[in-house]
Amino acid sequence: MDKLIIKGDGAISGTLKISGAKNSALPILAASLLADGPVHIGNLPHLNDITTMITLLRCMGVEITLNEKLSVEIDPRSVNELTAPYELVKTMRASILVLGPLLARHGVANVSFPGGCAIGSRPVDIHLKGLEAMGAKISIDGGFIRARCNGRLKGANITMEKVTVGATENLLMAAVLAKGTTVLHNAAREPEIVDLAEFLLAMGAQIEGIGTGTLRVHGVSRLNSCAFTVMPDRIETGTFLAAGAAARGKVRMTHTRADTLDAVLLKFEEAGAHISTGDSWIELDMKGNRPKAVSFRTAPYPAFPTDIQSQFMAMNAVAEGKATVVETIFENRLVQVHELNRMGANIVLEGNTAIVTGVESLKGAPVMASDLRASASLVIAGMVAKGTTIVDRIYHIDRGYECIEEKLQQLGANIRRVAG
Numbered sequence: 001m002d003k004l005i006i007k008g009d010g011a012i013s014g015t016l017k018i019s020g021a022k023n024s025a026l027p028i029l030a031a032s033l034l035a036d037g038p039v040h041i042g043n044l045p046h047l048n049d050i051t052t053m054i055t056l057l058r059c060m061g062v063e064i065t066l067n068e069k070l071s072v073e074i075d076p077r078s079v080n081e082l083t084a085p086y087e088l089v090k091t092m093r094a095s096i097l098v099l100g101p102l103l104a105r106h107g108v109a110n111v112s113f114p115g116g117c118a119i120g121s122r123p124v125d126i127h128l129k130g131l132e133a134m135g136a137k138i139s140i141d142g143g144f145i146r147a148r149c150n151g152r153l154k155g156a157n158i159t160m161e162k163v164t165v166g167a168t169e170n171l172l173m174a175a176v177l178a179k180g181t182t183v184l185h186n187a188a189r190e191p192e193i194v195d196l197a198e199f200l201l202a203m204g205a206q207i208e209g210i211g212t213g214t215l216r217v218h219g220v221s222r223l224n225s226c227a228f229t230v231m232p233d234r235i236e237t238g239t240f241l242a243a244g245a246a247a248r249g250k251v252r253m254t255h256t257r258a259d260t261l262d263a264v265l266l267k268f269e270e271a272g273a274h275i276s277t278g279d280s281w282i283e284l285d286m287k288g289n290r291p292k293a294v295s296f297r298t299a300p301y302p303a304f305p306t307d308i309q310s311q312f313m314a315m316n317a318v319a320e321g322k323a324t325v326v327e328t329i330f331e332n333r334l335v336q337v338h339e340l341n342r343m344g345a346n347i348v349l350e351g352n353t354a355i356v357t358g359v360e361s362l363k364g365a366p367v368m369a370s371d372l373r374a375s376a377s378l379v380i381a382g383m384v385a386k387g388t389t390i391v392d393r394i395y396h397i398d399r400g401y402e403c404i405e406e407k408l409q410q411l412g413a414n415i416r417r418v419a420g
């Protein structure tokens with residue numbers, strides 16, 4: 001397994017181009033199954049998860065042409081296999097997002113039941129309950145979700161018991177081809193869901209309330225070809241801003257959007273960062289000062305995103321003062337604390353709360369990545385630690401960050417990848 005070797009001795013500054021959003025590209029690729037003709041999707045990030053989703057669509061018989069900049073031409077009319085196999089679903093839980101589109105377009109879907117992962121049990125009960133409310137018959141056998149519906153799904157009035165990104169996306173994709181109107185109450189409002197809805201509108205879907213907690217969908221009989229460009233990745237943006245803040249540097253992110261990160265930018269300002277923004281860039285300048293520790297709690301958008309929690313924790317670990325971090329979305333998403341403490345951090349865990357007392361500096365150590373964003377926090381910690389940090393199991397990182405070492409080298413980080 002590849003490893004990252006990081007020496008925390010570089011001043012961090014510079015400019016980075018942000019890639020397309022993984023968590024927007026994945027549902028949009030799944031939604032291409034709904035179309036009655038070819039769709040063109042641009043600004044896809046070069047990530048293992050994107051490759052996995054493309055592989056999944058191809059194994060269903062979908063014709064996909066990769067263009068030079070990893071934009072893709074997808075023609076879903078050649079679908080001949082309505083199954084998402086275990087081998088692919090076990091590597092990427094987001095495979096569950098083909099369930100709604102397959103049911104809506106073909107009336108049949110067999111998706112391997114996604115297991116939990118390092119951050120939590122990750123149930124899909126709300127996805128399944130919503131599809132049953134729309135007339136799907138669902139059974140679980142042999143580790144597979146087997147879903148059927150006679151004719152078209154029916155519009156329904158659905159209240160999701162939790163705010164869930166994936167269930168909102170699956171039910172939205174199911175509803176656009178259903179017969180009648182579907183109302184999704186307590187819907188998640190993440191920008192990636194707005195991007196998915198815009199893609200569906202581009203194909204001819206009829207959706208009201210985009211960006212709000214209530215989505216009203218008037219089902220149509222078919223969806224057309226379209227061309228669409230995926231939004232920038234706000235989580236990648238927040239990750240590299242956190243690296244700049246932890247390293248007391250000055251960094252600028254281009255090809256990104258400030259309007260999807262309000263809660264995060266406010267917290268960086270509370271930490272003492274000078275933030276400036278334009279219509280497609282964000283600049284963070286610590287003016288060489290040590291960040292101040294900042295308390296926060298994760299919650300659904302527009303609150304502070306769980307996907308930036310561990311990166312901000314790495315900044316808090318070397319900040320001045322004490323802060324509490326509360327993780328309210330996933331039951332096991334504070335695991336990076338143990339590895340940060342092995343690097344000399346002073347973090348005490350109390351249930352879903354971490355009490356962080358900043359230390360002047362961390363010490364490099366061999367550490368192990370456990371999930372995508374926890375891995376990123378270890379890389380940030382390594383960038384500011386004295387000595388050498390070796391981050392193992394970085395396949396987690398490659399799922400969500402495009403060539404992370406090359407991007408961080410552009411900021412002056414002393415980081416290299418070695419084949420394991």
Ligand code: EPZ
Binds near residue numbers: 026094120163372
């Ligand atoms: C999406 O996961 C993202 N993944 C996650 O990003 C992100 O952390 C998460 O949303 C929250 O923002 C993608 O978009 C591919 P949820 P998802 O359904 O959809 C519970 C990353 O690092 N729940 O919003 O799986 C669930 O247990 C990844 O890029 C149910 O109880 O998250 C959790 O506690 C990690 N029943 C809460 O809802 C259900 O049927 C939020 O989960 C579904 C979810």
